Amino acid sequence: MARLLDIINNNKSLRQVYEYLELGFHTDDAHFIQSCLNSFQIDSTVLTSENLTSVRKFIADEMESQQYSKRDKAEMDNIISVYGSTFISVQSEELPERHIDAGWAIKFYECVRNTYVQDLQTLWSRILEIELKKPNTFFKRTLDVFFNADKFEIDWFYQITQFVFDKACIPEFVLTDNKFYPFNKFQTLVDAGFVNASLGGLSYPESFSIHLTSADLNIEVVKPPFGFGIYTLTDAGSQLFNLRSESNTEEYITKLKEIIEKSNTAKVTSVVHK
Secondary structure, eight states, X not given: OEEHHHHHHTSHHHHHHHHHHHHHOOHHHHHHHHHHHHHOEESXXXXXXXXXXXXXXXXXHHHHHTTOOHHHHHHHHHHHHHHHHHHHHHTTSOOOOOOOOHHHHHHXXXXXXXXXXXXXXXXXXXXXXXXXXXXXXXXXXXHHHHHHSOHHHHHHHHHHGGGOBTTTEEEGGGGGGGSSSOHHHHHHHHHHTSBOSSOEEEEESSOEEEEOSSEEEEEEESSSOEEEEEEEBOHHHHXXXXXXXXXXXXXXXXXXXXHHHHTSSEEEEEEEEO
């Protein structure tokens, strides 16, 4: 049997996650969690989801015995759920050395502490995992956007990602007559900070490619310049898109090809499915 705190301290990657966690704690909470991790033992040095479930119950029981409030117990469970999942994800990874931005770490902690929906906790765990592997991936202000979004807004955003190309652009026709995506949902995504409200445009003087999640379209410009209207993702939207995106339907790919060729200034020379 090994104490969980020893397992964390003896694993460089786990220690990095714990350093992020420590920055969020006030003194009393830091002493409490350290005592719990020092008391809890497991029979392996590899952390599992079963271990995480047991740790959450152990800490909840300890808080109950010390008469913590229901709010304190719920917030601590949120914290252990998110950071614990990250422990499991990165324990065998070689993480890069980095200077921890205390402001980012504390902001992240505060967001996690007040996130009660399991699907959103999974999202936060994934954000920390990626930030550990590739520092400075997520802006501090992006954390605010994610935190202030409801789960349905995150779901609606992922619905629109099937229409995104080049990781940031949404063709104007997607919103025309609500055929591909309802405008009221789009407006909600604007209000949530995931999509820019203003319509812009792209112009191509020569041949180019459009990169979708499921396919690449190679396009020859016959009569330059060729262009069309687009909406764009915000920084927060682009960073959420990089976490996960939906596959493109054949209907959408066909319509995109049709729109491009309808102008008579460009033609799609090939569609390469991924």
